[in-house]
Amino acid sequence: MIITLVQMNSVIGDFRGNAKRMVELAKKAREGTTRGADAGCRVPTLVVFPELSLCGYPPMDLLDQNAFVAGNLAALRYLQKELPPELSVAVGYVDRNRTGSGRALVNAMSVIAGGKLVFTQDKTLLPTYDVFDEARYFEPARTRKVFTPPEARIGFAICEDFWWEAPPEPSFKYPVDPVKDLLDAGIDILIVPSASPFVAGKLQTRLSLARSTALEGQIPVLYCNAVGANDSLVFDGRSFAVNCHGEAVATCGWGESFLTIDTETMESDILDLAESEPAPDARARAPGCISKEEEIHQALIVGIRDYMRKSGFSKACLGLSGGIDSAIVAVLAAEAIGPENISCIAMPSRFSSDGSLDDAVDLCRRNHIMLERLSIEGPFTSYLNLLEKPFAGKAYDSTEENLQARIRGTLLMAWSNKFNALLLTTGNKSELAAGYCTLYGDMCGALAPIGDLFKTEVYALAKHLNKLAEAEGRMAPIPQPIIDKAPSAELRFNQTDQDTLPPYDLLDAVLREYIEENRCLEEIVALGYDRIVVEKILSMTARAEYKRRQAAPAIKVSKRAFGIGRRLPLARAIHEITADKS
Amino acid sequence: MIITLVQMNSVIGDFRGNAKRMVELAKKAREGTTRGADAGCRVPTLVVFPELSLCGYPPMDLLDQNAFVAGNLAALRYLQKELPPELSVAVGYVDRNRTGSGRALVNAMSVIAGGKLVFTQDKTLLPTYDVFDEARYFEPARTRKVFTPPEARIGFAICEDFWWEAPPEPSFKYPVDPVKDLLDAGIDILIVPSASPFVAGKLQTRLSLARSTALEGQIPVLYCNAVGANDSLVFDGRSFAVNCHGEAVATCGWGESFLTIDTETMESDILDLAESEPAPDARARAPGCISKEEEIHQALIVGIRDYMRKSGFSKACLGLSGGIDSAIVAVLAAEAIGPENISCIAMPSRFSSDGSLDDAVDLCRRNHIMLERLSIEGPFTSYLNLLEKPFAGKAYDSTEENLQARIRGTLLMAWSNKFNALLLTTGNKSELAAGYCTLYGDMCGALAPIGDLFKTEVYALAKHLNKLAEAEGRMAPIPQPIIDKAPSAELRFNQTDQDTLPPYDLLDAVLREYIEENRCLEEIVALGYDRIVVEKILSMTARAEYKRRQAAPAIKVSKRAFGIGRRLPLARAIHEITADKS
Secondary structure (H helix, E strand, O other): OEEEEEEOOOOOOOHHHHHHHHHHHHHHHHOOEOOOOOOOOEOOOEEEOOOOOOOOOOOHHHHHOHHHHHHHHHHHHHHHHHOOOOOEEEEEEEEEOOOOOEOOEEEEEEEEEOOEEEEEEEOOOOOOOOOOOHHHOEOOOOOOOEEOOOOOOEEEOOHHHHOOOOOOOOOOEOOOOHHHHHHHHOOOEEEEEEOOEOOOOHHHHHHHHHHHHHHHHOOOEEEEEOEEEEOOEEEEOOOEEEOOOOOEEEEOOOOOEEEEEEOOOOOEEEEEOOOOOOOOHHHOOOHHHOOHHHHHHHHHHHHHHHHHHHOOOOEEEEEOOOOHHHHHHHHHHHHHHOHHHEEEEEOOOOOOOHHHHHHHHHHHHHHOOEEEEOOOHHHHHHHHHHHHOOOOOOOOOHHHHHHHHHHHHHHHHHHHHHHOEEEEOOOOHHHHHHOOOOOOOOOOOOEEOOOOOOHHHHHHHHHHHHHHHHHOOOOOOOOHHHHHOOOOOOOOOOOOHHHOOOOHHHHHHHHHHHHHOOOOHHHHHHOOOOHHHHHHHHHHHHHOHHHHHOOOOEOOOOOOOOEOOEOOOOOOOOHHHHHHHO | OEEEEEEOOOOOOOHHHHHHHHHHHHHHHHOOEOOOOOOOOEOOOEEEOOOOOOOOOOOHHHHHOHHHHHHHHHHHHHHHHHOOOOOEEEEEEEEEOOOOOEOOEEEEEEEEEOOEEEEEEEOOOOOOOOOOOHHHOEOOOOOOOEEOOOOOOEEEOOHHHHOOOOOOOOOOEOOOOHHHHHHHHOOOEEEEEEOOEOOOOHHHHHHHHHHHHHHHHOOOEEEEEOEEEEOOEEEEOOOEEEOOOOOEEEEOOOOOEEEEEEOOOOOEEEEEOOOOOOOOHHHOOOHHHOOHHHHHHHHHHHHHHHHHHHOOOOEEEEEOOOOHHHHHHHHHHHHHHOHHHEEEEEOOOOOOOHHHHHHHHHHHHHHOOEEEEOOOHHHHHHHHHHHHOOOOOOOOOHHHHHHHHHHHHHHHHHHHHHHOEEEEOOOOHHHHHHOOOOOOOOOOOOEEOOOOOOHHHHHHHHHHHHHHHHHOOOOOOOOHHHHHOOOOOOOOOOOOHHHOOOOHHHHHHHHHHHHHOOOOHHHHHHOOOOHHHHHHHHHHHHHOHHHHHOOOOEOOOOOOOOEOOEOOOOOOOOHHHHHHHO
16 A cells, blocks of 8 residues: 655644645645655555644644634535545544533544545544643544555554553553554554654654554554644654564655655655755754754754744844854854844943954854844943932842843844844753843743753754864854853853853753753752752752743753743742752 | 631642641631630531642642652641641642552542541542643542541532533533532532632632532532632632522631531631731622622732732832823732832833823822832933934834833833832733733733733722722722823823724723633624724734733633633634634
8 A cells, every 4th residue: 555644834723724735735645756766656545644734733722712623624624625536635633522521622633535534533642741731622532443445454543642652751651552452453554643743862762662563563654743843842744654573664854745655565755845945854864863963953943944934024133142042043043044034133231251242243254144233331321320319229239130131132122123023032941940041131032942952952052063064064153262161141240150050061960850850859969969059950940930931932852841841830839949858 | 517618828839838837727726616696616526628738729830740749748647647636637639649540640638537548539520721730630530439427428529520510611521520429429518628719700600509519419518719829820718608408608708717617507607817917808798799890809919919928029019100000000019018018110201191190199199109200211212322223214113112111121120120029010901912012011020910801890990999998988099080091001192002902892892702702703793893893803812922922920810811721822823813714
């Protein structure tokens, strides 16, 4: 049987646009794929789209709006009418729960053939952890059915249905294993339509789950993932086919693509639908050969590019301090949307070093980005004069430091408003954790490209980008002094981050245990870290929650990012450092 | 049987503090209540605390931290040791799910007597809608058991377990009715330990559910709710007892209180534990007699006071424009924490009317609040000079309007930082909906006291507060000109809100249908509203989502507030106005 997986980039709520694109892609898939010297022209009988591809994922509380569900069902009828009738097409959409009990909706997938829905399977396991909230909306499927066209018995496991073996936490067990049910019922092929967001290293988990299922059932496993980004989530595509010996025989890149596979011979073709587009798609490599830094690099490019496109911006701006964070955001943004669409603004003060401005100039020169210089001394003096009387007798403190950051935020927002350029905020995960950032100051912005990278990861990515350029014979995008100098906020004379924070390698290691592994004080201390330092880090992080509640969405690359996937109360006791004593 | 319901104000994560307070309150309850001329001294054998009272509600993702669950279980052991052994005490806490399948935790309630857990019931219905996420953490109870001390057969329905008849949406049906299970098993008394957040009018629903259960089972129903606020949620207490004829025989106020009831005679006492405290507790009236405005008034006072206390602030500040929104926030804050703890800052510009400043002065005079005047002309001019070159040839537009709002936000944050005063933001729900507000400008602040009140509701509350003062012989807190004049942001000459927005009565009516009732364009038009106006309002609201994602938490008073209970994607198609055409 010949099957084409279509990894597609849906826009949430754009039912008409998504449906039209699906018809277009199904017609294109029907023409067959001819790429590759050894490949004949393979014409699929089944075309598969990702989970919820008709409405986009995650729709979140738009699902509470009747018109959203109705719009997506109207688009389903459009597909029934417009899809080539001789093709079978598997489509993910939201359906109403018609059982009369439980949640009002289901996360459905139907096969459309000859204008009819010939098969439907709802999702059974509804992820409700981290960034996922599916139990908020959907009723789980009660049965797992087998799709039985003449050629084969096909099972569909929708995304999480495939993850029974790898639950979000070891202490959590789903009561049902949908894949086992399908294997017990007897299937020849397992297809996994997904909308699985990127986390560094996650592809290996997907492949390992597929391998184990393929070996257990002695069947091929076809994994079809969404591509593109929605807010903080990047869908990394990388759809793949695994043969019945558990070997990956084909893996797509990060862009819209077809993966066509003959399930008898396991011969396959991949067609990248955006070949004319620049990186990162063109640089997509076999999954085994890609480093963690390159994975993150590609995810951030997709994340920036898609957020801008889907929110209607072609231009971006950011503040360039001369430090590593803003430098790397500038380089990523230039790659994502073109350097001609980026404005960098350097905003020196009396506390800025000459080196900082030189480094900013050098960075922009290397990356062909426009740099505007706006000294904040005028507004700063004006605020200080205005506040002189009410603040009389009070010492210079973090108030005046924050003031400088807020002047910069105000200037950047003025630039953003006047030139309709989306403001990128340049904070990293270490700063956001420790609260070493100014709310309404450097935290201003619509998107935080590196908000889920620890400072040490930012350095690693910078070095990777320079190495990549070197390997490709380009000039290093990031000047070496930016990588070498001690990080500083430059909000008072001779300030460095380490006046306030523990060394970044220590800070990041502890934060990773606390935030990503949910380890507590005692557990982290037991790993060999100093109790006083760990207490300080946990306390700083817990106390800064109010800042993060008002932060821009960060592009998720780790298993636990700040934002919609980590929800904490603000007004509370810091049990992290006191619970053990009670 | 004599039972005391204790409506308690827990702090999330303060296991030691909550447990100590519970021991203290249980001992106090054991002394019996003697208040009321007709009441003898009633000594309870059972004392009931609210849902999750040991750890506080809602703990949110703190539940992912092992140390949080462990800390709360350690506090449970402390209670077993320290509670008076002759009392039976029902306590809500988080327990581990020991069944080996499903979620790692349960939302539990145990009766402690003689140092032992003599009865445990987990929660069955796990609310997962609006502000609730319980399916994210908890496994539901599989059985409903009856607690059988010598005196009576008692059923416990934990909060949502009591709400089977009133699901969040008509299209949603819980598959199990825990109260029916208990009635079928045979109970003499139903107790409902809850952490039920305030929504205007919700008490009537609670009473009506209790009435219907009481009549069906011919048993008394005792409802024990939490008090205090956590971030955007206010727990309004108002615990009550309903007799077997469905009549409410006692209802508490909004503060920490005992409700002691003899379930044979249904004679009751209420003891307000904070009688020395000022309003709103002292003004608590019988539930039937309280207006919607007075309910909201009390909720906002509790919300402001508790957020400040639990986040460690004694002082607050806010910007006073001379308009209705900031005026009412100032009055509420003064009532909540004392006028001596409030700083109001008036920040006039070239566009401010004289009337505005006069009104601000009058307001502060009436309410004994300190007023600081800081003209923004200096910083405004300084920014305009700095931006003159890059903005050359560009017209004055919303950039310069936002700039003024951001200068004010910056000054207020400087004040907040320097004087350690929590900044209250003064935006209302109509503005937040339409995006008629400046991110990092007037949206700056840690808490939005009236962020869930439509503009028309703000006016109604202002009139109510003035009437209340009149009835109590006090000076009206809000000067009449503030109520009478046309609302204006004063960001350009002769600006009024209605240059940009539809009239507020129309705007608010449409917003209520869209946001609170989830009605779509066609449904709202069918109610008789003009299609063009509705399209404009829906489109404005959908497009402003990115601002609300970074907004301060608003105190929830409606069935659907912006914030954690309404989660929408940012980068998406505005299906609200296009879906019908696809």
